Amino acid sequence: MIEILLAFLLYIALSIVIASRAKNSHLDFAQLFLISFFLTPITGVTFLITTKKRFYYYVYQYRCPRCNYYFTEKHSNCPQCIEEGYKVSLKKVKKIMT
Ligand SMILES: [Zn+2]
CATH class of the missing domain: 2.20.28 (Rubrerythrin, domain 2)
Structure with missing residues (x-):
């Protein structure tokens, strides 16, 4: 049982880590967190890369x-x-x- 809880906490932590990188993206922290949380952190990373800010x-x-x-x-x-x-x-x- 504790393993499931740890895995869940790790999952949330990973989502927060990805969401905290939102300043490099067009998305904000909440958007990236929800994407990572509901659509797995892998999807969150994909969003982070594809919505990367362009420098002008x-x-x-x-x-x-x-x-x-x-x-x-x-x-x-x-x-x-x-x-x-x-x-x-x-x-x-x-x-x-x-
Ligand atoms: Zn001229």
């Missing part, structure tokens, strides 16, 4: 409104358009990179 970072680029070309460095005027005889100032844009 921003990069500033400079877009020309005339030719729609993106530049990574800042120019006072679009180098593409200057060759064609137009003076176009670049617009700073924020781009999301994954």
